[in-house]
Amino acid sequence: MFAIVETGGKQYRVEEGLEFNVELLKAEAGENLSIDKVLLVDNDGDTKVGAPYVEGAAVECEVLGHIRGPKVIVFHKLPKKDARKTQGHRHDYTQLKVKSIKA
Numbered sequence: 001m002f003a004i005v006e007t008g009g010k011q012y013r014v015e016e017g018l019e020f021n022v023e024l025l026k027a028e029a030g031e032n033l034s035i036d037k038v039l040l041v042d043n044d045g046d047t048k049v050g051a052p053y054v055e056g057a058a059v060e061c062e063v064l065g066h067i068r069g070p071k072v073i074v075f076h077k078l079p080k081k082d083a084r085k086t087q088g089h090r091h092d093y094t095q096l097k098v099k100s101i102k103a
Contacts (some may be wrong), residue, residue: 048103058102
């Protein structure tokens with residue numbers, strides 16, 4: 001059984017027991033979270049497709065914690081001007097573990 005959920009403007013294919021990272025959410029570690037924006041649910045060939053979301057479907061998740069992604073270096077250089085600028089960026093993520101899928 002799997003589902004496709006939407007959170008943070010992105011879509012994820014999830015199964016029970018899967019750990020995955022999503023955009024930063026306002027939730028504490030150890031909390032239970034319910035994602036109700038379910039686009040598709042497949043239960044051994046019985047597929048339900050939402051328009052845009054499947055009614056009554058939800059994915060129950062546990063918040064494992066918050067992490068930061070790898071550092072990305074942004075370097076700007078203007079040729080012939082001797083101008084350089086270096087910036088760094090790290091993205092914040094929330095780690096989730098899928099406990100159950102309710103269709």
